[in-house]
Amino acid sequence: MSDHDFDQILNRRGEDSVKWNLYPADVLPMWIADSDFRAPVEVVNALLKRVEHGIFGYTDSENQDFARACAHWLYSRFGWEASPDWVEFTPGVCAGLALCVKAFTSPGDQVVMLTPTYPPFYSIPHENGRYPVACPLIKRDGPTGHGDGDYRIDFADLESKLAHPRARLMFLCNPQNPTGRVFRRDELLRIGELCLKHGVLLISDEIHCDYVFEPHRHIPFPSLSPELAQISVTAINPSKTFNIADLHTAALISPNPALRNRLRAEITGAGLNRHSFGVIAAVTAYTECAYYADQVRAYVYENLKYAVNWINRFIPGIRAYLPESTYVLWLDCSGLGLDSQAELMALFLEKGRIALNSGTDYGAEGFQHVRINLACPRAVVEEGLERLKTAATSLRD
Ligand SMILES: Cc1ncc(COP(=O)(O)O)c(C=O)c1O
Structure with missing residues (x-):
């Protein structure tokens, strides 16, 4: 250190x-x-050591180091006890969102999201023949009369959109890009209850989880309750925190074996595999670079x-x-x-x-x-x- x-x-x-x-x-x-x-520096040195070896053959896709490192990070930083068995490798969070769309929806289905939001939340469903459905956050007026950056969820609107018979997924960005909002426990619980009630799976994009400022705390969505964990897939990537986006190492995590099996079928169906640079960088970052x-x-x-x-x-x-x-x-x-x-x-x-x-x-x-x-x-x-x-x-x- x-x-x-x-x-x-x-x-x-x-x-x-x-x-x-x-x-x-x-x-x-x-x-x-x-x-x-x-x-x-630890990440750079680990990569240099790997480069010096000079042989860059196929990487073992069954190796559990990456999954163990993700689980370690989630527990040590946020107190969520995720099992390494729940972790699936994906080249990026965007790729992971696309895998979820393919695994859990059919053409013509709807993906609900709180907006404004990260642009691929719209384009990924759209490019796959599904419909992004926006639920605008409400910008509340504070003393300045300019909203004070305080964005709140319109739960009545959210429920009406989740209740649509073609709504299958919700993409949640928590913490939220671009508003920087950290959703509170009661808000997350309410979102989760609405998803449960209307049979919608929740895909929680938590890529910005390491940038939550005091007094706020990041709450991994599946840590809310075992019931909500079962209807969720969480996406993380060490890329934003350690500046390694080009190494393409993200994780999709779900305690629900049925969801994982569907995801794995998409991953193998697309012929995706990990590469050693990404795995080395992610494992080093998550185990040595807190x-x-x-x-x-x-x-x-x-x-x-x-x-x-x-x-x-x-x-x-x-x-x-x-x-x-x-x-x-x-x-x-x-x-x-x-x-x-x-x-x-x-x-x-x-x-x-x-x-x-x-x-x-x-x-x-x-x-x-x-x-x-x-x-x-x-x-x-x-x-x-x-x-x-x-x-x-x-x-x-
Ligand atoms: C909310 C959010 N999700 C996903 C990504 C991209 O993730 P990846 O590079 O792992 O596809 C970004 C990058 O800006 C982001 O802000």
């Missing part, structure tokens, strides 16, 4: 990073949820606090709220007065030379919003904030 240097700036241009190569070189990329931190997860969460939280204060103080027209989780800020730009999302995005890109995610990619509720990724060194955060300000104030020129 060591202190990781999160202030270190590493050049990512010129390699094949999607984040750093999609836009021209003078544009600062603060969009896709990919961090700019070096992975833990210190890094603590440090990256603390670093990112300071970035978020700094940015929220700075934006609200110095950028008229943009409102920022401190999220309960994740390393992204969901910015309300309605005060800029632009009534076209395309114009808003062009403003940031052309005047600020900063690339952000467009709010409407997350659903209609994202109108006049953008998402900014702050999993980067503080100096880059500062540069990004100046660019936001340049863009916003250019409207007055």
Whole structure:
């Protein structure tokens, strides 16, 4: 264990990073949820050792190291006693969501979700001939009159959508991307009870679980009750925490053997297998790098606090709220007065030379919003904030 240097700036241009190569070189990329931190030294060293061996044949798909490491992480971090036998390997959470759609629904079925949400929640059902069904979260007005970033579930609406005879799955993003909301125990229980009542399986995407800030706590959905565990599949990936997304190592976890068998049939049916780099990175991260997860969460939280204060103080027209989780800020730009999302995005890109995610990619509720990724060194955060300000104030020129 060591202190990781999160202030270190590493050049990512010129390699094949999607984040750093999609836009021209003078544009600062603060969009896709990919961090700019070096992975833990233990992970890098374990991979180097594997590379030095020089033989890269097939990896044993029955090896339980990965499953044991996931179970260890879930218990040591969140107190959920998941058995390694419940863990299925999948290259990514998105691949896992697609496997669930194929395993548990038929063409024409519906997948219910709380919105705004991560764009593949819509596209994965859609591309597979199923229907994404949005349940908009309610943005509550607080003292500022701007919603205060407090998104609540409209349970009457959720129940009406889950009650539809073609509703088969619910995709839950907890903690929530892009709002940063951490759903409370009573909310999760109520969601679960509605799914039970209407025979809907719950797929819980918990990829951001390591970025939950005090006093909030991450509650793995299946840890709520044995009954709810039986109707759920939970997806995790060490990728966001340890910056190893390119190694494609996610897990689908369910205590229900019938659900696991269906998933396994999809996994083998698609010919999917794991590769040793991913397994080595994930096992090393989950068994040796808890210190890094603590440090990256603390670093990112300071970035978020700094940015929220700075934006609200110095950028008229943009409102920022401190999220309960994740390393992204969901910015309300309605005060800029632009009534076209395309114009808003062009403003940031052309005047600020900063690339952000467009709010409407997350659903209609994202109108006049953008998402900014702050999993980067503080100096880059500062540069990004100046660019936001340049863009916003250019409207007055
Ligand atoms: C909520 C959520 N789920 C899944 C993913 C992607 O997961 P993977 O790279 O494992 O497919 C992301 C990445 O941003 C995400 O924010």
